[in-house]
Amino acid sequence: MENKLNFNDHVIATDMLFESKAAVKDLAIAITETTSPEIRTFFREELLNSIQAHEQIYGFLQDRGIYDAYNVPEQLQKDIKYANQALHDSDE
Numbered sequence: 212m213e214n215k216l217n218f219n220d221h222v223i224a225t226d227m228l229f230e231s232k233a234a235v236k237d238l239a240i241a242i243t244e245t246t247s248p249e250i251r252t253f254f255r256e257e258l259l260n261s262i263q264a265h266e267q268i269y270g271f272l273q274d275r276g277i278y279d280a281y282n283v284p285e286q287l288q289k290d291i292k293y294a295n296q297a298l299h300d301s302d303e
Contacts, residue, residue, distance in 0.1 A: 216275055218296060224272055225293075231265040 216224065238258040245251050272278035279286050 216277065218300065221277055221293070222297070224268065225277065228265070228268045228272060228278065231261060231268055234261040235265060 235258065238254050238261055242251055242254045242258065245254065269278065269280075277289070279289075
């Protein structure tokens with residue numbers, strides 16, 4: 212299923228993907244830095260939620276043909292196209 216997004220929605224969804232990945236990394240680090248069992252449990256639960264959110268956002272983008280981690284050459288071409296579009300839109 213390929214359901215195209217407008218450019219602004221595409222930018223927002225892609226940003227959400229990158230931010231969700233950062234949250235997973237940050238929470239994993241936080242788990243290893245705390246000495247409190249209660250806080251570690253909280254971070255673990257949030258880590259699982261963040262992993263789920265990342266999966267959902269990735270699936271959303273993949274279903275719409277925006278992001279494909281399994282075809283790097285094609286993804287690079289898409290990224291170049293999106294970057295050119297962003298540069299062109301910022302000139303207007």
